[in-house]
Amino acid sequence: MSDKSKIAIQKIQSENVQKAVYKALELINAGEIMKKDQVILLKPNILGAKPPERAATTHPEVVKAVIHWVKKYNPKKVYLCDSSGTSKPGATELAMKESGLKALCDEESVECIPFEKTERKIYTVDDPLEINEITSSILLEKADIIINLPKIKTHGQCLLTCCIKNMFGTILLGNKARTHAKSALIDRFSAALADIYSVSKPHLTVIDGYLCQEGKGPSAGDVVKLDVIIAGYDPVALDTVVCQITGMNPNDVIHLKKAEDKRLGTMNMDNIEILGNSVQDVYRKFKIPKIRPVSAPLPRWLANYLGNLIFRATVKFNPDKCRLCATCWENCPVDAIIPPKEIKKGNIPKWNKKKCITCYCCVELCPYEAVDFKINYAKNVIFSWTGIITIAIITILSFLLFLWVASIS
Numbered sequence: 001m002s003d004k005s006k007i008a009i010q011k012i013q014s015e016n017v018q019k020a021v022y023k024a025l026e027l028i029n030a031g032e033i034m035k036k037d038q039v040i041l042l043k044p045n046i047l048g049a050k051p052p053e054r055a056a057t058t059h060p061e062v063v064k065a066v067i068h069w070v071k072k073y074n075p076k077k078v079y080l081c082d083s084s085g086t087s088k089p090g091a092t093e094l095a096m097k098e099s100g101l102k103a104l105c106d107e108e109s110v111e112c113i114p115f116e117k118t119e120r121k122i123y124t125v126d127d128p129l130e131i132n133e134i135t136s137s138i139l140l141e142k143a144d145i146i147i148n149l150p151k152i153k154t155h156g157q158c159l160l161t162c163c164i165k166n167m168f169g170t171i172l173l174g175n176k177a178r179t180h181a182k183s184a185l186i187d188r189f190s191a192a193l194a195d196i197y198s199v200s201k202p203h204l205t206v207i208d209g210y211l212c213q214e215g216k217g218p219s220a221g222d223v224v225k226l227d228v229i230i231a232g233y234d235p236v237a238l239d240t241v242v243c244q245i246t247g248m249n250p251n252d253v254i255h256l257k258k259a260e261d262k263r264l265g266t267m268n269m270d271n272i273e274i275l276g277n278s279v280q281d282v283y284r285k286f287k288i289p290k291i292r293p294v295s296a297p298l299p300r301w302l303a304n305y306l307g308n309l310i311f312r313a314t315v316k317f318n319p320d321k322c323r324l325c326a327t328c329w330e331n332c333p334v335d336a337i338i339p340p341k342e343i344k345k346g347n348i349p350k351w352n353k354k355k356c357i358t359c360y361c362c363v364e365l366c367p368y369e370a371v372d373f374k375i376n377y378a379k380n381v382i383f384s385w386t387g388i389i390t391i392a393i394i395t396i397l398s399f400l401l402f403l404w405v406a407s408i409s
C-alpha cells in the first residue's frame with residue numbers, strides 16, 4: 001500500500017456541494033476513522049461577522065454536508081466551535097450568527113459554542129518552535145474526532161490561510177493579539193502557527209473551496225467561485241496542493257515549511273497522491289497580496305530585511321467607509337492605532353508607523369473593509385538608512401567622477 005499523503009480533489013457540479021463532500025471523503029476512506037458514539041468537534045473558519053456570500057467564513061453548505069456525513073455514524077455529540085479574530089466579548093457569537101452557522105447548527109441539533117465559552121485548558125507544546133504553552137478549550141482533548149473545516153483565502157501577512165492557519169482560531173480571543181505581539185516577525189509568527197496546529201492536530205480536514213477570497217483576503221478580498229472540495233489528513237500536503245491550485249508558491253507560505261519542520265506533513269508533491277480531479281482540472285490563479293518577497297534565494301535574515309525594507313506597508317483608513325466602530329484600535333496587538341479625538345463621521349483613526357508590526361489584524365478585522373495597506377516601494381527604499389547611504393555613495397562617486405573629468409579636459 002502507498003504511504004503517500006492522500007488528497008481528494010472534487011469539483012462541485014451543479015451546486016451539489018454535498019455530493020462533492022461525500023465523494024471526496026469516500027476517496028480518502030474517511031469512514032475508517034469514524035465509530036459510533038464519538039464526540040465530534042467541527043472547526044470552521046469564523047473570522048468575523050460576515051455573510052456567507054462574502055466568502056470570509058466557511059460556507060454553511062459545506063458545513064451542512066459534513067454534519068450530514070458525520071451523523072451517518074451516530075455520534076454521541078457534535079460541537080461546532082471557533083473563536084473569532086476580534087477580542088470583544090460576544091464577537092464570536094455575532095460572527096456565528098452572521099455567517100449562517102448558528103442557524104445551521106440549531107437546525108441540525110449541533111452545539112454551536114465559542115471556544116472561549118468552554119472550559120479552558122493549558123496545553124504544553126511538544127518540541128516547540130516558538131510557543132511552549134497554548135491556552136485553548138478542553139474540547140480539543142475531549143473530542144474523539146476533530147474535523148478541520150478551513151476555507152481557501154489569500155492572507156495579507158501569511159499569503160495563504162487554509163488548513164494550518166485555521167487552527168489559530170483555537171486559541172482564545174486576547175491570546176491571538178498577544179501571539180501577534182510576541183511573535184511579530186513573519187518567521188516567528190509562522191513558527192507559532194505550526195506550534196498551535198500541533199496541539200489540536202485535527203483527525204480529518206475538509207477544505208471549503210466553494211467560494212474563496214483572493215487579493216485583499218482574508219476578509220476584504222474579492223470572491224472567487226472555485227467550486228471545489230478538498231479532503232485529506234495531512235495539513236501540509238493539503239495546503240501545498242491548495243497553493244498549486246491557486247498558483248501560489250508553497251515556499252512563500254512560511255508556516256508550511258515550519259509545519260513540515262515539525263513533521264506535521266509533507267510539502268513534497270512526489271509524496272502526495274491526488275485522487276479524484278487533478279490540480280489542473282480546478283486550477284485558477286489567485287491575485288495574491290503584495291507581501292515581502294520571502295521566496296528570494298537569499299539567506300532568511302537578508303530576505304526578511306529586504307522584505308521589511310521594500311515591502312513595508314502603510315496602513316490607510318478610508319473616511320467614507322470607516323464608522324469608528326473601534327474594532328481596529330481595540331484589537332491592534334501593539335496599540336499602533338489611536339482613535340480620533342472626536343467620534344464623528346469623517347474622522348478616522350491615526351496610525352503609529354513606529355509601533356506597527358504589520359500583522360494585518362486591522363485590515364482583517366475591520367467589519368466595514370475600511371482599512372487598507374499601501375506599499376510605496378520607491379519611498380520605502382529612499383527613506384531607509386540603506387537608501388540614504390546608497391544615495392550618498394552615488395552622489396559622492398558622481399562628484400568625484402565630475403572632478404576627474406573636469407581635471408583631464
Ligand code: SF4
Nearest residue numbers: 322323324325328366
Ligand atoms: S477603520 Fe474599520 S475597524 Fe477601524 S474604526 Fe473604522 S470601521 Fe472600525
Ligand code: SF4
Nearest residue numbers: 332356357359360362
Ligand atoms: S496597525 Fe494594524 S497592522 Fe499595524 S500592528 Fe496594529 S493591527 Fe497590526
